[in-house]
Amino acid sequence: MREIENRIELKLYRQGKILGGCYTGRGQEAIPVGSAILAEKDDWLCPTHRDMGAFLVRGMEPRRIFAQYLGRAAGPTRGRDGNMHMGDLELHLVPIISSIGASVPVAGGIALSLKYRGLPNVVFSYFGDGATSRGDWHEGVNFAAVQKLPVVYLCNNNQYAYSTPLDKQMAVANVADRAAGYGIPAEIVDGNDVIAVHEAARRAVAHARSGHGPYLIECKTFRMTGHSAHDGADYVARSLFEEWSKKDPILMLQKYMVERNWATEVDFKQLHARILAEVDAAAEWAENSPLPDPATMLDGVYE
Numbered sequence: 458m459r460e461i462e463n464r465i466e467l468k469l470y471r472q473g474k475i476l477g478g479c480y481t482g483r484g485q486e487a488i489p490v491g492s493a494i495l496a497e498k499d500d501w502l503c504p505t506h507r508d509m510g511a512f513l514v515r516g517m518e519p520r521r522i523f524a525q526y527l528g529r530a531a532g533p534t535r536g537r538d539g540n541m542h543m544g545d546l547e548l549h550l551v552p553i554i555s556s557i558g559a560s561v562p563v564a565g566g567i568a569l570s571l572k573y574r575g576l577p578n579v580v581f582s583y584f585g586d587g588a589t590s591r592g593d594w595h596e597g598v599n600f601a602a603v604q605k606l607p608v609v610y611l612c613n614n615n616q617y618a619y620s621t622p623l624d625k626q627m628a629v630a631n632v633a634d635r636a637a638g639y640g641i642p643a644e645i646v647d648g649n650d651v652i653a654v655h656e657a658a659r660r661a662v663a664h665a666r667s668g669h670g671p672y673l674i675e676c677k678t679f680r681m682t683g684h685s686a687h688d689g690a691d692y693v694a695r696s697l698f699e700e701w702s703k704k705d706p707i708l709m710l711q712k713y714m715v716e717r718n719w720a721t722e723v724d725f726k727q728l729h730a731r732i733l734a735e736v737d738a739a740a741e742w743a744e745n746s747p748l749p750d751p752a753t754m755l756d757g758v759y760e
C-alpha cells in the first residue's frame with residue numbers, strides 16, 4: 458500500500474498523469490490491513506479513500522489500481538473515475554461513495570440483507586473522524602444498533618477532516634464516546650499498531666458474527682500527508698508530522714518482528730526490493746493499457 462501510493466502521489470500525479478483528487482492513507486496502513494485480513498470470503502467491506510490496504514488484502518491486483526488512477530479501461534470503474542472511488546463487487550468491496558458518511562447506511566443495508574438471509578457474515582464499515590459528524594453516519598449507526606446488525610465500524614481518527622482539526626468538528630474527546638448514544642460497545646486502539654488493530658478487530662468481528670450487533674473501533678492515527686495530493690497541509694504544525702513519523706506503522710511492525718527474531722533487516726530490504734519491482738511492473742502495465750473507447754461512454758449509465 459505504501460509503495461503503490463508513493464508511486465501514485467509522488468510520481469504519477471506530479472508527472473501530470475493523474476487528474477483530479479488523489480488521496481492516500483500514508484501512515485494509516487495498519488487500519489485497513491490489520492482489520493480486512495479478518496474478512497471471510499463472503500463478508501463485505503465498505504472502505505474509504507484511505508483504505509487501499511483493504512483492496513490489496515481482498516486481492517485487487519496493483520495493476521488494476523494503477524489503471525484506475527490513470528483513467529484506463531482496465532480499472533475497476535473502466536476509466537469513469539480516476540481515484541479511490543472504486544470497488545469490486547466480486548471481491549465484496551463496495552465502491553466508495555464520495556459523499557462522506559453515505560457509506561455507513563449502505564453498510565447497514567448490506568448487514569440487514571445478510572441477517573434476513575440468515576447468513577453468518579459481517580460488514581466492515583470504514584470511515585474517518587469527519588464522517589462521524591455527518592447526519593447519515595448517526596442514522597446508519599442507530600439503525601444498525603436497533604436492528605442488531607452485524608457491522609464492524611472502523612474509524613480512522615487521523616485528527617483532521619480536510620483542514621478541519623478534530624476539536625473544530627466534534628465536542629467529545631473521542632469518536633468512541635459517540636457509541637454510548639447508540640448503545641453499542643466501542644474501544645480505542647493505537648491505529649498505528651497493526652497488531653492492536655488486528656486484535657480489536659478480532660473482538661469486534663466475533664461480537665458482530667455472533668449476533669450481538671455492531672461494534673465500533675476508533676483507531677487513533679495521523680494523516681501523514683495533505684488531504685489530497687494538491688494540499689501541502691500548511692495548517693498542520695510540522696512538529697506533528699515529526700512526532701508521528703516516529704510511530705510509522707510499518708517501521709513499528711518491522712521493529713516488533715526483528716525484536717522477536719521473526720525477520721531480519723535483510724529480509725525487509727529484500728521484501729522492499731520485490732515490492733518496488735512489482736510496483737514498477739504494475740504501473741508500467743497500466744500506463745501502456747488503453748483508455749476507454751469513447752463509444753462506450755454511456756455504458757453503465759442507467760436511466
Ligand SMILES: Cc1ncc(C[n+]2csc(CCOP(=O)(O)OP(=O)(O)O)c2C)c(N)n1
Nearest residue numbers: 507555556557585586587588615617618619
Ligand atoms: C458530504 C461531503 N462533504 C465534503 C466532502 C469533501 N471531502 C472529501 S473527504 C473530506 C474530509 C473527510 O474527513 P474524514 O471523514 O475525517 O476522513 P479523512 O479524509 O480525514 O480520512 C471532505 C471534507 C465530501 N466528499 N462529502
